[in-house]
Amino acid sequence: MAAAHEGHSPIHQFEINQLIPLKLFGIDASFTNSSLYMVLALGIISFFLISAMRTGALVPGRMQSMAELVYKFVADTVRENVGDEGMKFFPLVFSLFIFVLVLNVLGMIPIPGVTFTVTSSLVVTAAMAILVIGIVIAYGLYAHGLGFFKLFVPSGVPWYMLLILVPIEVISFISRPISLSVRLFANMLAGHIALKIFAGFVGTLLATWSVWSLLSVVPMALTVALTALEVLVAVLQAYVFAVLTCIYLNDAVHGAH
Amino acid sequence: MAAESLEIAKQTAVAAKYIGAGIACLGMAGAGIGLGNLFGQFLSGALRNPSAADGQRGTLLLGFALTEALGIFSLLIALLLLFAV
Numbered sequence: 001m002a003a004a005h006e007g008h009s010p011i012h013q014f015e016i017n018q019l020i021p022l023k024l025f026g027i028d029a030s031f032t033n034s035s036l037y038m039v040l041a042l043g044i045i046s047f048f049l050i051s052a053m054r055t056g057a058l059v060p061g062r063m064q065s066m067a068e069l070v071y072k073f074v075a076d077t078v079r080e081n082v083g084d085e086g087m088k089f090f091p092l093v094f095s096l097f098i099f100v101l102v103l104n105v106l107g108m109i110p111i112p113g114v115t116f117t118v119t120s121s122l123v124v125t126a127a128m129a130i131l132v133i134g135i136v137i138a139y140g141l142y143a144h145g146l147g148f149f150k151l152f153v154p155s156g157v158p159w160y161m162l163l164i165l166v167p168i169e170v171i172s173f174i175s176r177p178i179s180l181s182v183r184l185f186a187n188m189l190a191g192h193i194a195l196k197i198f199a200g201f202v203g204t205l206l207a208t209w210s211v212w213s214l215l216s217v218v219p220m221a222l223t224v225a226l227t228a229l230e231v232l233v234a235v236l237q238a239y240v241f242a243v244l245t246c247i248y249l250n251d252a253v254h255g256a257h
Numbered sequence: 258m259a260a261e262s263l264e265i266a267k268q269t270a271v272a273a274k275y276i277g278a279g280i281a282c283l284g285m286a287g288a289g290i291g292l293g294n295l296f297g298q299f300l301s302g303a304l305r306n307p308s309a310a311d312g313q314r315g316t317l318l319l320g321f322a323l324t325e326a327l328g329i330f331s332l333l334i335a336l337l338l339l340f341a342v
Contacts, residue, residue, distance in 0.1 A: 011340045183326040186333040193336050236322040243319055 010196040014120055014189065033116045034124070041102040041118070070098065074242065081246035082253055089249050092135065096128060097242035104188065104234035108227070119237075120188040122181065129181035132245050140252035151251055180244055187237050191230045198223045274338050281335040288328025295320050 020031035052067035060068055074094045078086050100119060107117025118124055140148035152169040153162060201219035205212055299317050303310035 009340065010336075182330065183323075186329045187326060190329045190332045190336060193340070194332075233322070233325075236318055240319060240322045240326075 010193045010200070013115065013192060013196065014117075016116075016121070033114070034118050034121060037103065037106060037116050037118045041099060041106055044106075045098055045102055074098075077239075077242060078246055081243065082250045085253050086246065086249055089135075089246075089253075092132075093242050093245055093249075096132070096245060097238055100128070100184065100241050101235060101238035104238055105231070107188065107192070108231055108234055117188050117192055119184055120192060122185045125181040125185045126177070128241075129177040132180065132248060133177040136248045136252040139249075140255070143252065144255045147255060148252070150255065176248060180241070180248075184237050184241055187233055191226075191233055195223065195226055195230060198226055274342060278335040278338040281331050281338060284331025284334075285328040288324055288331075291324040291327070292321065295324055 016032045016034050018030040018032055019036060022028075022030045048063075049067055052063040055061070055064065057064060071094070074097050075087070075090060078090050078093050082089065103118045107115065107119065109115065137148075140151070144150075152166050152173065154165055154169065157165060198219050202216045202223065205216035205219065295317070299310075299313070302313075
């Protein structure tokens with residue numbers, strides 16, 4: 001099978017390579033290409049925000065307008081979904097949104113043999129989802145005490161219905177971090193695999209060196225269209241992650257509805 | 258004889274893998290129905306009240322991403338069967 005060649009397998013791009021091997025207390029804490037991309041994203045975000053806001057002009061320039069647009073966009077999302085009390089979680093949502101966004105978009109920039117999409121690792125997205133749900137539970141218990149658990153008991157329902165509804169609510173709450181992490185991870189993984197497969201068709205058709213080579217225009221056009229779709233998905237999934245974080249935080253801030 | 262039956266078992270496993278990937282892709286039909294419903298309903302709503310349509314574009318894209326993700330889940334299972342199992 002042609003797809004099984006080293007370096008041409010569609011899932012080869014998700015391989016994590018150790019750049020600086022490191023062992024801490026028996027745990028493998030090596031600096032990998034995944035870590036490199038995370039540090040790179042952090043550098044880009046810090047550079048963008050700090051250099052844009054350094055002047056702090058009343059009438060913003062180009063860079064400052066961009067930074068203010070991102071800020072306002074996330075602030076509006078938080079205010080819309082959680083309300084004004086939710087603005088204390090704005091730094092969390094903003095960090096998550098811009099980190100996921102930059103990681104997704106960095107993964108869309110093709111550099112042969114280097115490109116790695118950090119958000120296509122389930123361990124990264126799961127860590128972020130567990131952080132979000134952990135904060136929801138901790139803040140919910142802090143703000144409402146045991147009343148937080150009223151979240152699982154819908155009001156205005158006869159008691160015999162509760163026997164069915166409470167387990168459903170509990171299961172839906174538990175599945176939140178799973179769906180939150182798997183949604184981002186699966187979108188990135190499936191998108192990049194699909195891109196690689198379609199790009200592989202171009203090479204396979206060209207390599208025949210016959211009339212069929214002319215047909216390679218078709219998968220090439222599809223690859224271009226898919227790339228456009230994937231850029232849209234990369235931005236949308238970062239937004240969806242932020243919005244769902246807000247919706248879950250809303251439960252913690254406002255308690256049972 | 259034993260080697261032959263082992264070979265047959267291996268081939269059957271490969272065939273089952275491809276059949277499983279094909280069946281997993283059927284789940285994307287649900288996402289297709291959902292996306293068609295989503296955009297169709299948005300369009301009919303937007304044609305009735307075009308002035309309110311622009312404000313709901315964010316909700317539309319959010320619904321698009323949430324619906325598409327469910328189709329991607331089944332595609333993910335298919336891809337995992339093809340390349341990772």
